Amino acid sequence: MATVAVVLAGGIGQRMGAGRPKQLIEVGGRPILALSVAAFDAHPGVDEVLVVMNAGHLRDAAAMVAPYRKVTRVIEGGDTRTASSAAALRALADRPDDTRVLIHDAARPFVDRPVIDRVLAGLDGYEAVAVGVPSSDTIVEVSGGMVAAMPPRESLVRFQTPQAFRLGTVREAYELALADPALRATDDCGIVHRYLPDVPITVVLGDERNLKVTHPLDIVIAEHLAAEDS
Numbered sequence: 001m002a003t004v005a006v007v008l009a010g011g012i013g014q015r016m017g018a019g020r021p022k023q024l025i026e027v028g029g030r031p032i033l034a035l036s037v038a039a040f041d042a043h044p045g046v047d048e049v050l051v052v053m054n055a056g057h058l059r060d061a062a063a064m065v066a067p068y069r070k071v072t073r074v075i076e077g078g079d080t081r082t083a084s085s086a087a088a089l090r091a092l093a094d095r096p097d098d099t100r101v102l103i104h105d106a107a108r109p110f111v112d113r114p115v116i117d118r119v120l121a122g123l124d125g126y127e128a129v130a131v132g133v134p135s136s137d138t139i140v141e142v143s144g145g146m147v148a149a150m151p152p153r154e155s156l157v158r159f160q161t162p163q164a165f166r167l168g169t170v171r172e173a174y175e176l177a178l179a180d181p182a183l184r185a186t187d188d189c190g191i192v193h194r195y196l197p198d199v200p201i202t203v204v205l206g207d208e209r210n211l212k213v214t215h216p217l218d219i220v221i222a223e224h225l226a227a228e229d230s
């Protein structure tokens with residue numbers, strides 16, 4: 001069965017405040033979007049890359065990813081990350097249920113081959129795979145400014161991407177989610193977990209370098225990581 005990597009680049013980068021989507025910013029002389037796409041293009045287990053971009057920058061994105069031969073389409077995303085994932089799933093509507101789909105934040109340009117290897121290996125035994133790293137901070141649930149719950153840190157991980165799925169599973173979860181007026185989600189595994197609670201989601205180890213470039217300080221870190229790679 002085919003393996004498709006979806007690179008989500010439909011955001012506007014509000015928290016970065018750069019005046020343009022953060023995935024178009026260069027680190028180490030290359031756009032963040034290109035670095036993310038390159039990681040999947042170079043992976044021997046990935047057959048195809050689908051890029052999701054916001055409407056105003058489709059041409060910029062197409063030009064940036066033109067050198068990568070596995071990129072088959074650059075499509076328009078939606079107003080939220082969830083809507084952009086849904087747009088990608090619509091673009092894959094004609095693909096068989098056993099297609100393997102990896103959904104990745106374009107804003108994580110340092111995803112590397114070992115992380116992708118672990119995700120693909122996870123898909124051999126499970127319908128849904130998440131990537132997590134242990135937290136070095138204590139994570140607390142807060143309600144109304146007060147501590148409401150303190151789950152033991154050993155039981156917590158921070159999710160990264162790519163998250164991977166059998167297409168039939170993530171498609172079914174999204175069909176249910178999109179029919180729910182109360183839909184709220186920050187990632188794709190969250191949608192599978194909520195709408196198909198019987199589907200086990202395995203968690204494989206991520207990497208601290210696989211950071212999500214979100215705030216201006218992250219650009220400083222990203223430049224440093226890019227220099228390490230050069």
Ligand SMILES: Nc1ccn([C@@H]2O[C@H](COP(=O)(O)OP(=O)(O)OP(=O)(O)O)[C@@H](O)[C@H]2O)c(=O)n1
Pocket residue numbers: 008009010011012013014015016021022023052077078079080081082084085104105106107108212213214
């Ligand atoms: N409507 C959206 C929103 C986000 N994303 C993508 O999902 C990933 C994670 O989102 P985030 O880091 O929140 O990016 P932005 O939405 O651009 O950032 P912000 O929330 O600060 O505006 C990014 O690669 C982003 O481009 C997307 O494809 N479509």
Ligand SMILES: C[C@](O)(CO)[C@H](O)COP(=O)(O)O
Pocket residue numbers: 081105158159160161186187188212
């Ligand atoms: C999917 C994600 O990267 C997992 O940590 C994260 O939830 C994305 O959140 P964002 O607010 O869209 O950046």
